[in-house]
Amino acid sequence: MKMTAKQVSLSLLVLASTATMAKPMPNSIVVDDKAVVPVVKTQVIRRVEGQAPVRTVEATVFEVTNQGKDIVARELVSQDNEATFSDKGLSVPVLKQGGVIVPTSKIEVIQTLKQDEQVLSQKKVIDAAGVEIKKDGEVVKRQLLLDQQSHPEANEKMSHAVVSENGTVTKDIVVFDEAQPAE
Structure with a gap:
């Protein structure tokens, strides 16, 4: 009888230790509706003799969530070797459904x-x-x-x-x- 009790307690101990190692995943993650609104776009072309030109495009984008209560500004920067300014204007605001x-x-x-x-x-x-x-x-x-x-x-x-x-x-x-x- 004592041997069976020891085996049961050891098996419970092993089960408890393995259960504590695993982190539970959330049942679901809610993604809110979000509006992405481009605000400012700046282009700069740098020319150095003997080197390819470097065009830097900086843009500020607002992300609006929580029905307009939360606004986050994101700065986006890209560089390429174009020698002319882009004719492409700011994108239209986009509504992303959650x-x-x-x-x-x-x-x-x-x-x-x-x-x-x-x-x-x-x-x-x-x-x-x-x-x-x-x-x-x-x-x-x-x-x-x-x-x-x-x-x-x-x-x-x-x-x-x-x-x-x-x-x-x-x-x-x-x-x-x-x-x-x-x-």
Whole structure:
């Protein structure tokens, strides 16, 4: 009888420890309606003899949410090698309808490489998927692949994110972050 009680308590202990390791996913994520309003656009062309011209386009865009109560200004900057100003004006305001995103899966892998208790590099990979149900009933399958690598000794960090909608890549972003030396 005592042996059975020990086995039951050990199995409960194992179940409790594995349950605490998993982070629960939210049941749903509500995406609010949003209006995107372009406000200002500035173009500057820099010419240096012997080099290709560099055109810099800076734009300010307002994102209006919460029925006009929340306004966020975003600064967008792009550069290219065009020698003429663009005739394209500001875009018309866009209303993006919200919806509900239901997470379906999330896999997170964290790897740490150590030598003599010193962290040489860390890598974090996230593969998440979900289904967005828009207000008009349209269903969109979304997927996020995120790969982050950091080297604490060199103060370098690299992030690569790929966002897909219905199997088509919509965003592919790579960000390098290097710490600047102290002056």
